[in-house]
Amino acid sequence: MELFNALGLNVKTLLAQLINFAVLFFVLYRFGYRPMLKFLDERKEKIEKGITDAEKAQEKLIQMTEDEKNIIKEARKEALVMIEKAKNDAGEKRNDILKKAKEEIGKVIDIEKAKMQIEKAETLKEIKREAAELIIVAMEKVLEARLGDKNDKELIKKIVKDLQ
Numbered sequence: 001m002e003l004f005n006a007l008g009l010n011v012k013t014l015l016a017q018l019i020n021f022a023v024l025f026f027v028l029y030r031f032g033y034r035p036m037l038k039f040l041d042e043r044k045e046k047i048e049k050g051i052t053d054a055e056k057a058q059e060k061l062i063q064m065t066e067d068e069k070n071i072i073k074e075a076r077k078e079a080l081v082m083i084e085k086a087k088n089d090a091g092e093k094r095n096d097i098l099k100k101a102k103e104e105i106g107k108v109i110d111i112e113k114a115k116m117q118i119e120k121a122e123t124l125k126e127i128k129r130e131a132a133e134l135i136i137v138a139m140e141k142v143l144e145a146r147l148g149d150k151n152d153k154e155l156i157k158k159i160v161k162d163l164q
Helices: 001-008 009-146 150-163
Strands: none
Touching: 009 150
């Protein structure tokens, strides 16, 4: 103790300050440092979890982007197939419609040809009838002037009938 007195230290005061320091250290450690460390550890865990979640989200985003690209590629392929099928179907329908139209036009032409043949035959028949009548009239006049015989007139009429 003399050593402490020689240095100018009071042992009672030093001991009281050491006790005060120990109490202060215990209180600060217990109520300040521990909760602060616990808070910092929790904060660190939250930050690490946030970073991990962000990395997972980034990976998911990349995967979803790749999936979207694949889906778009597939949709384009399907759309091209559908377009090609529609073109083929349209071409087939167009060909069918053209074929039917040609057939109908052919039928109409055949019907009109038949009508024209019938009209032609009727016209020829009428021309022959009128020509025969003209011949008969002309022959009658000629024969009246030249022939007087009744038998000759009947013979001429019979010949004209055969011509009709």
